[in-house]
Amino acid sequence: MWLWFSKLGSPKWFYELSGRWLPWLIAAMTIFITVGVIWGLLYLPPDYQQGYTSRILIVHVAVAGTSLAFFPLMAVAGVITMVWRMKLADMVAKMAAPIGAWFSFLTLATGSIWGSISWGTWWEWTDARLVTMLFQLFLLLGVISLRSALEDQDKAAKACALLSIVGLINVVVIKYSVEWWNVLHQVASPVSLSADSPNGPQFWIAIAIMIVAMYLFLSVSLILATRNEILQRERRSQWVQDLVRQS
């Protein structure tokens, strides 16, 4: 009963529901991104310590914060795939991995541009967050390459589900060990990306807006990609064929 429900019911249900939500999500995302970017570029006062670099920080912190959501997301989807064999969960997990890699990459890129101004170097091993992000990117690439290596879809779904769960545990362990590693390598620690430096409320509001914007963007891009995947995997079902005929 459950199997039948999850197998046949869910993708269609998700497709229709997401179709109804998508315009609203896109509208909200556009508003938040526009407000965030305009605020950041025009209204954010220069920080007395960091000058204009806080404009980079609002993008960087928002993207970084959102990219931390990917492994938990994929691990939860993985548990659902393995326990309830829900195909939809696997589709979401499959599409999330490349988006997550994009997010991690952008975090690294913006982080190192920020670092080039604040630290005077493009890469700093003593920043635990960037190092963790680098390894998160590697782990995500591992999941993606495992997915593309396995031809059998069912097998790929389960294998990637398991690897995502293991990966989540790993990211957490890596995060703490890298932090520890940094504390102990008493290199003159540069200004960290955290809230150590005094920033005005303007800065925090900008960051909050950008974080909401990024989560909205994450959902929109993930939904768009998942809908494509549904169309492909369910192409033999009647409802997709009807939909294709109407288009």
Next chain:
Amino acid sequence: MLEAIQFSSFSEFIHMGGYGFKIWSVYGLFAIFIAANLLLPMRKRKQILREQKRRLTINDEISRNI
């Protein structure tokens, strides 16, 4: 609203206290990132629909001929 803008001239806005290039490239990357993750799936969707439609019409024709 306008008073709150942190820049007095357009060139100062571009310049951003000497870090203009780096700050703008961050926003540029950000824009590319967002555009790519929205436009690529949309294009792919069109491609999928077109391909499946073609396959369906071929199938329909085959079944009509039979």
Next chain:
Amino acid sequence: MSSAISESLRDEPNSQAMLSAQNLFCERDERVLFSELNFALDKGQVLQVQGSNGSGKTTLMRILCGLNDSYEGSIYWHGEKIERQTESFFASLLYIGHRAGVSKVLTPIENLRWSCSLKQQIDDEQILSALAEVGLRGFEESPCYTLSAGQQQRVSLARLLASPAQLWVLDEPFTTLDRTGVALLEKMLQTQAASGGAVLVTTHHKLDIPALNILSLG
């Protein structure tokens, strides 16, 4: 789609039957291999699964012995679902697949010592007599890479003799065997059925066994 041996199974699992399947459905790469497949296998029976290439014989065998779980429907072992009693099910099951399960670097006796002791206690006497019975006397101590494919298959057949099990699941066991090997295996199947065991076997070979049932796929 597929012939059902016992139609009465549809509603209730047959608690008498050793192994029974209800409403099995399996789809692979978006192709339905079988659906609404029902059958029962009882003590003393040999069930031959037939079907053309690609009809899902191997998949069915792997599903039935718990190696593959991408199916829907229920499989019962003595009237109870196999997922609930994997341990006792695995303990009374012997499976021989396309790949013999024989390590090439080990000798037949070393191979059997391991694979039998996964299930039951066994001593070398039993292994040696089983190897002799399948015609491998004199090869006990030679590494398996020196043996032919048919001889390696015989090593895995020796497992059937060395450690008795209620259910044998054999996937194409005849392919590499020569004529005497085929006769030997047929005799083994009969003995297994006569002694109250059951056999599931896929083969294109025409079996000459009294207690034979046939299940056709595809």
Next chain:
Amino acid sequence: MTIEQSTIKQTTMAAAFIATLKRDLLISFKKKNDVVNPFMFFVIVVSLFPIGISPDSDRLSEIAAGVIWISVLLASMLSMDNLYRSDYEDGSLEQLLLSPHPLFFMVLAKNLSHWLVSGLPVVLISPLLAYMLNLPQAAYFTLICSLLIGTPIMSLVGSIAVALTVGLGSRGLILAVITLPMSVPVLIFGTLSVQASLNNTSPAGYLALMLAMLAVAVSLAPLASATALRISVN
């Protein structure tokens, strides 16, 4: 003769564990290449570092611990590939999966045997290589301890990735891409502990942390490997 459950003497879990361990050790003993090659690889990689970086003994002593740890990592990954592959190819893996005993312990037996033939020899030779890299005497004991704890963790964690990729025809570098990022924590604490004893502080804390990691790995990794094997054989 009738076949009834009661007439069959089932093996105990311990007996099946020992049988699997013995079998794997026997196979390693017969296929010496699989054991010797990773070991040789380790020794060669370590000896390439002084040539690539500098023969200066002060600089070498600084990087010695890291070099040994990374080489151990690479060697263990290389030897890993054989862990389930031949069993998968000859069908023995199916037999293992159909054992009535928990797959957890069967996997643990295979991991233990793998560590005994590939991890332990590397640990034992490491003092010699540490001497060649001019590692200060004070750190020898810590290095060996950290390797003794760290190599089984790598075997256990790597086993998951091997199990996931065992059915792939062309694995290529995918195993490395999956495994290497996972070994970061072990690498960090392994080198930190050696560093600590070089600085005349106690490495006990790091070693204890690594022991904790080993305990977690022993209790969780075989579970993941077992699940991965069932997926791969499916």
